[in-house]
Amino acid sequence: MNQQSVSLNVSVRRTDEDSRLIEESVKGSKDAFKELFNKNVSKIHSLCLRISADKDAAEELTQLVFINAWEKLKSFRHECKFSTWLHRIAVNQYLMHVRSEKSKVQHTEQLSVDTVRSVSGKSAEQRIDLEMAISKLPEQARTVLILHDIEGYKHQEISEMMSIEVGTSKAHLHRARKLLREELSK
């Protein structure tokens, strides 16, 4: 059977709707920005909740993400999706939050099952178990795991974001996976 290779010229085309909303927001349109907010807030909130494992912190972080996004909107170069850009802001915001004084106070309550259910989206027990297990991880290990295995960042990127060595990032990931396996095997 002959195989034919087909090359495709793929150009990244920005979502017209998002582009329009971004442009209007840059010009100062509150309504346009609110629309962007509504489109992306759920995902950002989930990320913040998962990464912080703290409901209150997640709400605060979510708000901070969009406040920052508003302030830095002019610097958005459309080199990636807007949601991706927001993602990065969320991660940076969380890491800043971790580094700040306040964040040294560890959350005293682990996420409830209901909260985890809300994050996981569906009621699949497996997923709930996984989310619960993630929330129980030590902070740094949890952060690296989420960034690497869930959000898809590379170790190099994670090391830069968290100001740690690549090797440390790998060690955290290794540990996180191990602990997860143990937790899930219970």
Place this chain on the structure above:
Amino acid sequence: MSTNKSTTRNFCDETERLIDDYLEGNISPKDKEIMDSHVDSCEDCKGYLEATSKLKLQLGSLSTNYEYLSSSEKDELWKGVESKVDFEKRQTEELNKNFEDPAYRKYGLLYKYRYYASAFAALIVVGMIFFAVKNFKFESPVLTKQDSYGLPSYWKVTSLSGTPFISEEAMAKLDSIRDGEYIITNDSSRAELFITDIGKVLVEPNTKLMIVKGKDGRNKLSVIYGTIDADMKKVQEPVHVELPSAIAMDDGGSYKVTVDGSGDGLFYVKSGQVEVVSGNKQSVVPAGSLVMTKKDKGVGTPFSNLSSSVFKKALYNFDFGNCDVSCVTTILNSANKNDAVSLVNMITQVEEQYKDRVYAKVASFVPPPHPVHRDSIPFIDEKEIEDWVTKIEADVQANIEKNMKHLEENLENLKQLEFMTFDTLKWADDLNKKYNVKVKVYDNDFEFVEMPDSVMVYFDKEEFKQEMEELNKELEEDMKERNADLKIEMKELNDELNEELKNLNEELKDAGIERNEELRKELDKARQEVERALKEVGEKVKVEVNTNEDGKVEVKVNTDAPEKTEAPEPPETPDK
């Protein structure tokens, strides 16, 4: 004999370490080959790889798995964002940014709102034109232009309030009047007439003032009714003021003239000197004096406002009533120095038999400038009267000035007295009582003599004490709050550290236990292998596995060799 042998590292450790990179595809080809081959043969590592891979997949699926927030949840979050973002600021920036024109950069807002500015400016101009047209008439050319007689034809008039009329027409703000015309004011209007190079006349409300040309061709002011207030310079040809029954000629000065509805008038001279003439009677009125005019009787005798009522009444009778000898006697008896002017004016008016008495009376107050013999008194003329009045006036003026000076001095003393007895003294006393500060008061000044050492003398001690107490209280409360906050912070920090330590210990423990277990397994394995190996060689073996304090594992293998049986001694050979 025992021997110690070290353990070999478990190959699965390496596998475990490399498996993450293996799954990422970040492994060297050589290591990958080793891994592939090991995983095929090691169930544990195979299981580990599968589990990790599965976990990775599960975790990866979480990225697209999230719950949409409800509208109310989104609204709550949006409120937080909205409260912290200044949306209007960017809108304003954008508005301003739209004007990229260099002209805008130069002229700023003026350029931005140029259309509005232009419209506004046009409106202003139109308004000004409208206002000008409404309020200004054509002004006549120079009013000092003179007519064929060499006299000004027009005099300027300005409206001061309300709407005065010039003859039958409402006058403009700035208007002119000529002979034959008159100014009429009502109870709400006033006007001012400017007599070129001579002076000005204030036309009070309810006045009719006419400009009339005399037989000599000179303009006169004729007060029909009402009040005028004139202020004139001393000129060679003054403007005369005509009353219904008299005419006044000033020699420079200011005066007020009132004519009532019946034609009777009253002249009051404020400064200078005015001669009021009717028929062959002339009254020389100096500053501070008044004179009446009656329509059918002409001008009266001037009098001072300081004259007694008895004198004035008698004088009125003399001028306009029936005055016999008793009237003159009353005048002379009731006269004082203030009435000198009246008496001087009477000399030419009084009957001859009274002239010397009047003369003598005046002379007793103010000697004449040129004394005349008694016999010449009846022949005193107007010029001498004028001079005498002038002298009286000068004398009065001198007295006035003297009195004023005296009054001023008294006033000054009074002020000082007020200063000393009311303000300063009381204040000094208060200072002493309240703050223990001694003040010495001078004529118009004061000086601190004794002050307490403390600079707090300027504060109310009680008040200050109270304030200090309140401040201390506040500080204490502040400190309490701060301490409480600090305690909480320290406790939180302590808790955090304990938690961290606990976690660390647990982790270490886990790691330790795990490691120990693994080690034990390894050791068991090793021991079994050694035992097996040694059995094969048919020797009894005893393996001891010890873990030293430093974690090193020592394996001793003891073999119990069978007892050596001594070879029988060879038999002794006989000696040959």
